[in-house]
Amino acid sequence: MRHLIDILDLSTQEIDELIATANDIIANPDKYREKCKYKKLATLFYEPSTRTRLSFEAAMYELGGNVLGFSEATSSSASKGESVSDTARIIGGYADIIAMRHPKEGAPLVASYKAGIPVINAGDGGHNHPTQTLTDLLTIMRKKNRFDGLTVGLCGDLKFGRTVHSLMGALARYKNVRFILISPPELKIPEYLRTDMLEKGVSIYETTELSKVMPELDILYMTRVQRERFFNEADYIRLKDSYILTLEKLQNAKDDLCILHPLPRVNEIAVEVDDDSRACYFEQAANGKYIRMALILKLLEID
Amino acid sequence: MQINPITNGVVLDHITAGKIMELYRVLNLDELECSVAIIKNADSKRMGKKDILKIDAAIDLNLDVVGYIDPGITVNIIKDGVVIKRKKLGLPEKVTNVIKCKNPRCITSIEQELPHVFKLTDRETKTYRCIYCESKAKNI
Ligand SMILES: [Zn+2]
Numbered sequence: 001m002r003h004l005i006d007i008l009d010l011s012t013q014e015i016d017e018l019i020a021t022a023n024d025i026i027a028n029p030d031k032y033r034e035k036c037k038y039k040k041l042a043t044l045f046y047e048p049s050t051r052t053r054l055s056f057e058a059a060m061y062e063l064g065g066n067v068l069g070f071s072e073a074t075s076s077s078a079s080k081g082e083s084v085s086d087t088a089r090i091i092g093g094y095a096d097i098i099a100m101r102h103p104k105e106g107a108p109l110v111a112s113y114k115a116g117i118p119v120i121n122a123g124d125g126g127h128n129h130p131t132q133t134l135t136d137l138l139t140i141m142r143k144k145n146r147f148d149g150l151t152v153g154l155c156g157d158l159k160f161g162r163t164v165h166s167l168m169g170a171l172a173r174y175k176n177v178r179f180i181l182i183s184p185p186e187l188k189i190p191e192y193l194r195t196d197m198l199e200k201g202v203s204i205y206e207t208t209e210l211s212k213v214m215p216e217l218d219i220l221y222m223t224r225v226q227r228e229r230f231f232n233e234a235d236y237i238r239l240k241d242s243y244i245l246t247l248e249k250l251q252n253a254k255d256d257l258c259i260l261h262p263l264p265r266v267n268e269i270a271v272e273v274d275d276d277s278r279a280c281y282f283e284q285a286a287n288g289k290y291i292r293m294a295l296i297l298k299l300l301e302i303d
Numbered sequence: 304m305q306i307n308p309i310t311n312g313v314v315l316d317h318i319t320a321g322k323i324m325e326l327y328r329v330l331n332l333d334e335l336e337c338s339v340a341i342i343k344n345a346d347s348k349r350m351g352k353k354d355i356l357k358i359d360a361a362i363d364l365n366l367d368v369v370g371y372i373d374p375g376i377t378v379n380i381i382k383d384g385v386v387i388k389r390k391k392l393g394l395p396e397k398v399t400n401v402i403k404c405k406n407p408r409c410i411t412s413i414e415q416e417l418p419h420v421f422k423l424t425d426r427e428t429k430t431y432r433c434i435y436c437e438s439k440a441k442n443i
Binding site for chain 2: 083084085102103104105106107109110124125126127192
């Protein structure tokens with residue numbers, strides 16, 4: 001039985017297969033409408049994340065399956081002190097597959113040991129969120145038709161942003177991918193990740209200025225710079241505008257630049273950018289449902 | 304100094320000088336009723352000084368723990384006065400309940416029943432990481 005706990009649990013070949021399935025679902029949705037008939041997805045969300053949960057639920061409904069679960073810990077057995085392991089084992093008797101969100105790192109792994117059914121990590125604290133990374137990869141592939149040789153700009157909070165870390169880990173497995181990291185010095189990628197990338201022979205360039213590197217980028221992955229990450233308000237005010245994407249900053253960007261954001265955004269991408277053909281983040285959100293459909297099919301071993 | 308050879312038991316040889324008491328403690332050897340010989344600072348051609356531990360009973364030691372604390376150790380299993388098995392330990396792939404995960408965001412911080420399991424992720428740097436949260440263990 002397979003689970004998805006960490007994006008690196010999947011080989012690049014398996015990622016290719018998932019992307020191919022997702023593309024086929026988008027092209028031929030009717031073919032998939034009853035693939036999961038009589039199957040149940042349990043969404044065990046120990047902390048609220050409406051967007052991720054709805055994406056999973058929509059994916060299962062679109063495959064003709066059903067959904068059960070809870071959306072926060074207070075309404076679940078966890079509030080009565082039941083262990084993740086026990087809950088997983090019990091739900092394993094009710095459902096066919098689990099999507100688990102938990103504030104503590106490693107909870108979905110614990111669940112996978114005892115559930116007896118496939119477990120998908122739908123986010124474990126600041127640790128992993130592999131279906132977000134799959135969503136990002138699907139979107140990049142649909143836009144660029146390749147991973148090899150891309151120059152990928154990652155902008156904003158690169159220190160705490162787990163989506164950035166796992167996307168880097170996933171892309172580092174392809175040939176000649178170059179990362180340009182754009183962030184305030186306070187929010188650079190952690191040292192261990194930099195070492196890891198350099199050991200893998202991945203090229204990294206770090207800068208604080210977005211506009212300077214804009215012309216080089218094939219992909220621009222924006223993340224939110226949160227106020228609480230700064231020691232003082234003055235630094236935040238001084239820096240926040242540098243990491244807000246506007247049409248003006250896009251002036252010298254490539255025509256086929258692909259702008260991504262894991263959403264929800266606050267103000268890091270100006271609304272005026274939304275209608276630019278290079279803005280791909282809403283399409284990215286929609287892709288999240290398709291790649292989750294592909295993943296559910298794979299883990300349930302349904303052709 | 305004379306210590307009688309053991310007939311049936313375990314000898315841990317080539318212990319880094321000074322490490323023997325840590326092993327004694329971690330392996331809970333004080334609970335044993337058989338004779339246990341602790342030899343400190345024995346002369347060694349290879350190591351200069353070494354410690355040696357002799358246990359006069361055929362017990363099962365947790366060799367993962369031993370290897371984690373001191374990977375250079377050689378284990379000799381003795382039966383009827385003959386060494387029937389000799390093994391150089393090396394670092395174990397995985398240790399259970401030897402290292403404690405101290406990451407407050409780790410699932411082990413709220414679920415006391417869970418075993419603390421660390422996996423060897425880099426042999427060269429002797430890096431062990433928590434299987435749940437991937438936090439690095441402090442170097443040995
Ligand atoms: Zn941990």
